[in-house]
Amino acid sequence: MEEYLKVSEVIDWQHPKIMECAKQISLGCATPIAIAKVCFEWVRDEICHSFDYQMNPLTCRASDVLQIFSVNEKITWQLKSIDSRL
Structure with a gap:
């Protein structure tokens, strides 16, 4: 199991x-x-x-995916907030 839990450049689960x-x-x-x-x-x-x-950018590392996800979630929340005011 240890083989599959190693941190690498791509698998940066300890970020x-x-x-x-x-x-x-x-x-x-x-x-x-x-x-x-x-x-x-x-x-x-x-x-x-x-x-x-x-979608762009094409992500690879878990930390990159989470960063893009966080940005997209913020934008989605802002758009929903704007829609609710219209």
Whole structure:
């Protein structure tokens, strides 16, 4: 299992932003399996993978994906806020 959990240039799961996001997602989880499940499901359900959605920029590292996701979420929230005022 250790082979699959190694940090690399692409798999930067120990990046501070990734760690903070994982902590927020897994609040209330009692076991490592529960944490893995909610983190997997959050990524599956919340992250639009740039290649699948033909989005730019094309991201690779987890920290890059999270950065783009955060920016997109902020823009989406702002647009919804504007729409609600119209």
